[in-house]
Amino acid sequence: MSLPPQTPLGSPTLPSQSEIDKIISNYFIKKGYNASTQENLSLDQLLQQFKSSNQGILKSSIEEEGVENIQSSYESLREWVMNGLDVYKTFKHDHLSLHSAELKALESTQEYPANKYSIRISRIPLELFLRFLQDNRYKTLIRIVNEHLNIEKLSPASAGGRSDQWKDEIKIKEEQDLMDVDGPLTVLYENTDIQAELESLNELRKLVSLGSIAQPNDATLVAGGFSESFIKIWSLKGEKLKSQEEIEKEDKTVRLWCLETFKNLVCYKSHNYPIWDVDFGPYGFYFATASHDKTARLWSCDHVHPLRIFAGHLADVNTVRFHPNSKYLVTGSCDRTARLWDVQRGTCVRVFTGHKGSIHTVAISPNGRLMASAGEDTAIILWDLGSGKRLKTMTGHTGFIYSIAFNSDSTILVSGSADRTMRTWDVNKNTPNEFREESSSDFKRTKLNGKGKDKKEKMKPLLMDLKRNKKTLLESDDHLSVFPTKNTPIYTVQFAQRNLCLAAGAKSSVSLNL
Numbered sequence: 001m002s003l004p005p006q007t008p009l010g011s012p013t014l015p016s017q018s019e020i021d022k023i024i025s026n027y028f029i030k031k032g033y034n035a036s037t038q039e040n041l042s043l044d045q046l047l048q049q050f051k052s053s054n055q056g057i058l059k060s061s062i063e064e065e066g067v068e069n070i071q072s073s074y075e076s077l078r079e080w081v082m083n084g085l086d087v088y089k090t091f092k093h094d095h096l097s098l099h100s101a102e103l104k105a106l107e108s109t110q111e112y113p114a115n116k117y118s119i120r121i122s123r124i125p126l127e128l129f130l131r132f133l134q135d136n137r138y139k140t141l142i143r144i145v146n147e148h149l150n151i152e153k154l155s156p157a158s159a160g161g162r163s164d165q166w167k168d169e170i171k172i173k174e175e176q177d178l179m180d181v182d183g184p185l186t187v188l189y190e191n192t193d194i195q196a197e198l199e200s201l202n203e204l205r206k207l208v209s210l211g212s213i214a215q216p217n218d219a220t221l222v223a224g225g226f227s228e229s230f231i232k233i234w235s236l237k238g239e240k241l242k243s244q245e246e247i248e249k250e251d252k253t254v255r256l257w258c259l260e261t262f263k264n265l266v267c268y269k270s271h272n273y274p275i276w277d278v279d280f281g282p283y284g285f286y287f288a289t290a291s292h293d294k295t296a297r298l299w300s301c302d303h304v305h306p307l308r309i310f311a312g313h314l315a316d317v318n319t320v321r322f323h324p325n326s327k328y329l330v331t332g333s334c335d336r337t338a339r340l341w342d343v344q345r346g347t348c349v350r351v352f353t354g355h356k357g358s359i360h361t362v363a364i365s366p367n368g369r370l371m372a373s374a375g376e377d378t379a380i381i382l383w384d385l386g387s388g389k390r391l392k393t394m395t396g397h398t399g400f401i402y403s404i405a406f407n408s409d410s411t412i413l414v415s416g417s418a419d420r421t422m423r424t425w426d427v428n429k430n431t432p433n434e435f436r437e438e439s440s441s442d443f444k445r446t447k448l449n450g451k452g453k454d455k456k457e458k459m460k461p462l463l464m465d466l467k468r469n470k471k472t473l474l475e476s477d478d479h480l481s482v483f484p485t486k487n488t489p490i491y492t493v494q495f496a497q498r499n500l501c502l503a504a505g506a507k508s509s510v511s512l513n514l
Helices: 017-031 043-065 067-082 093-098 108-114 123-136 139-148 164-177 194-205 434-439 441-448 451-472
Strands: 117-121 149-153 221-225 231-235 253-257 264-269 275-280 286-291 295-300 308-311 317-322 328-333 337-342 348-353 359-364 370-375 379-384 390-395 401-406 412-417 421-426 479-484 490-495 501-505
Touching: 067 123, 067 139, 117 123, 123 139, 123 149, 139 149, 253 275, 286 317, 295 317, 295 328, 328 359, 328 370, 337 359, 337 370, 370 401, 379 401, 379 412, 412 490, 412 501, 421 490
Parallel strands: 117 149, 275 317, 317 359, 359 401, 401 490
Antiparallel strands: 221 231, 253 264, 275 286, 286 295, 295 308, 317 328, 328 337, 337 348, 359 370, 370 379, 379 390, 401 412, 412 421, 421 479, 490 501
16 A cells, blocks of 8 residues: 655755735734735825825814814813913914815915924923813814924933921921820810891901002012902012001091001091092102092192192093102093193193093103093004193004003003003104194294194195004004903002002903904
């Protein structure tokens, strides 16, 4: 009986390359990879295919979620970011996806989608951000983050600072451990004193809501009034201030405080209604007040009764400012007028009309020649104090203007507004100097020799151009720059002694303006 030939054990037959390719191809086909038999793609073709597939996924996700859902998810993300303390720029790629047809016609916009925007962020905010997107299942925003953002996570660093607080906590813990646990407990009073509760309720009724923010010229302190009827003072130098004692508050009064002991020294009573503004004179001895009773009053620190009463406004007097020579006062009122008062006689010497709303703030230039006023009509008007004429109107704010201030050389004006911006203005630009010459003694001499009439005729086309530009442009030509905040209206602006501009405000609730 013959046996079939056998292959020697030492020399096994190996499959050929074609058989190996066939085995791998069959394996890929069983697993669902039907495209394995195609030719190998180059690197550029793979990148192009990956890019097109991502765009297709993004477009399909937009079609699945819908435009309204994408907008609502963006609004939710923007509100979440705005509620935080850190400032980050908003997304633009969702708008690029929704308006792709319009943006294809613009060549310059094609450069932005090709480059990723780098963001440096620490670990905790990054985790909160990603968790917010995942919890709300914002698939489109997650794809936008992966495709268009280059997030660089910052490494943690030591916080630094003093360790006194940690030592105090350890000391307190040690004292608690040494306490006699088995000793008698202190008897706790279950019933509170009813008379004390009634007295506290009476004190709460006397509380008056305070407002506004103040800063000294040396930029060392900042004070703020709160609706709970108390004033807080912070040191800008980082020094610790003494604690303030509780003092009874009353309405319709002016109080003089000592910044060393934080105690009330004098209480001035004369106004019949709440007081809106207080301003000290250049020499620090006299001060003026503006009140809801339609009057402004002049005081001295050593007299509890007013020295002068400036009456004439038809509504609330919102603001008052001293002239640098301390001989005049300027007031702004809800009757849409500002007035210049003679301190010695107590009479009104100028009335400035032109605002379309209440005047909330006024400022006098350090050289004593100019006055600026602003308020509800979102416009700043520059006046010549010598003639009482309006020099120009500065426009650009979109909200209520709370505060304005001149720099030391009277060339720059800054303003703070409810539109959450601080803006700077050029005082000298577009200021028609002919107004000042018209009311001076030099104008009378030029009028006699016939030159005054020629100047007036030459000035007419310039004034017409200014009026035409004011109607067509939101920001006037003398607008220099704007400093936006995240969500903080600017309540006060002030220049320090070294010409450093300080601005302060209070953070408000989130408002989405898409």
